[in-house]
Amino acid sequence: MGEEIIKKSQVVVIGAGPAGLCAAIEARKAGATVLVLDENDRPGGQLFKQIHKFFGSGKHWAGLRGFRIGENLLKEAGQLGVKILLNAEVYGIFDDMTVGYIRNGVEKAIKGERIIIATGGIENALPFPGGTLPGVMGAGGVQTMVNIHRVLPGKKILMVGSGNVGVIVSYQLMQAGAEVVGIVEAAGRVRAYEVHLNKIKRAGVPIYTSHVVKEAIGKDEVEGAIIARVDDNLNIIEGSEKHLDVDCLCIAVGLNPQIELPYIAGCKFSYIPERGGYIPVFDENMETSVKGIYVAGDVAGIEEASIAMEEGRLAGIACAGSLGLYDKETEEKLKKEVKKILRAMRTKHDSRIIHSLTGIPSNDRFEKGPVAVIECKEEIPCNPCESACVFGAIKVGEPITNPPVLFEEKCTGCGRCIPKCPGMAIFLIHKNYTDKTSLIKFPYEYLPVPEKGGLVSCVNRNGEIISRGRIIDIKASKKDDGTKIIAMEIPKEYFNDVRGIQIRGDGI
């Protein structure tokens, strides 16, 4: 450590992503001195790449875009006086709770009474022939290029992996103007939430389940890809190969926890493949097997950002409690609140359970006037639709994973719920708009925005063009943060089929 006197902080947090920031905020709230170290030149972790609206509880910033949540967290941390040190690469944790890091080419160290490791996850690699060609890249890298630096990695993209990351990044690539040629998924079914998948399907993106990338083709860079069907044992079925004309392969095949620091700190591990592989063992306070060292977020098992934030809060509160900054009662009360949220968010999501659509109006109700149609039937921990409706026509209740129920007699057809659904799964339909036409209002986040009064090609849920429609109105409220609401007149016979407009080609 050289000659330098080692500095001290009651809590040292490693990683300024959603988990680390929330941990720091909670520890600081209790009065602890907190230092957050992050190797990047800006804080926020993956949050600032997330331009989509997040699922979650209305109370916890659900419905906000990821980067807005990042802005809110940084503001809160700043107001509380949390110190964040950027460009600080932590290279080790030593026996006496000393964290070593390099900043501006200089070795430094800080000693923490408690250490919270929130180093997140790292993307899984996928080995295949041609997989080292320029143009094959991870979904995280693609997001950085597109959403931070505003550079398209390609024009025609093959997405490999159909989890939420693959599907969300596909949507973002299309928003940025690229064509997503297809999504390849080795499993027999799509792994993402259905509402995310539906956005992609409406855009007409082909989904190749039970398919893998056999090879990326190209001399100096990707010029194409060969995909092939696989059997139940993931063996390629000969003769099923298909050539796709693409210039970029985006790999989104999951993440694994970045366990280097807990490993060298001597933490015990367990192997949980569905959480990303090796995971440090932790207790109900997020404390590892090494006393005083806590984990939170993806390093404690790959889950979602909203869960990472709550785990961070839990670790922060527990650290503060163990430092004597909270009395036992307050600590328990605070932890109980967070645990309740965590439990609700983790309520087993099983997309094989198909609920009857509880958000769809009856035929009678369609006849009577404009009404909301909620095409959300999965167990997603999300409820902004419920609080969006001032008439009490939408109920999610508890647990928060309940699919929304529409009380059609209470729905006035105001449409306030449309932009509030992060899954873009709410539509407003006025079946008897005129004798021959219906009016549909739907959320829209692509460019270019169609012109008012213009004729467009209307698509169904699978992105097939089934009709022509006329744009009646476009509403772009600042409150909706970029989500436009398009009102479109369509032939009445398609009121239950049209769910959007063609976003590329000659549609607009």
Added chain:
Amino acid sequence: MSHEKNVCICRCEEVTEGEILRAIEEGARTVKGIKIRTQATMGLCQGRTCRRLIVNILSKHVDINDISKLEIGIRVPVRTIKIKNFIYDEGKGYE
């Protein structure tokens, strides 16, 4: 996963799946065993990309549940940093 033997597993050290399978044939049963035979995980990224792939390949031959038996080779420094950053000079301080 594709089963082409010349698929690259460790990009930094250009080690293929075939070379890793050969190391296992020769008796390697840990990440370290593979590392000392092939140099996989010894490059610039220090195994951050390929370590998991190697463990996956190993899983067909050994029980991978107990990380402590795999000699996965994580050690300080866990980031790629310059040795000169650790050298302290009485007169000049750190380089």
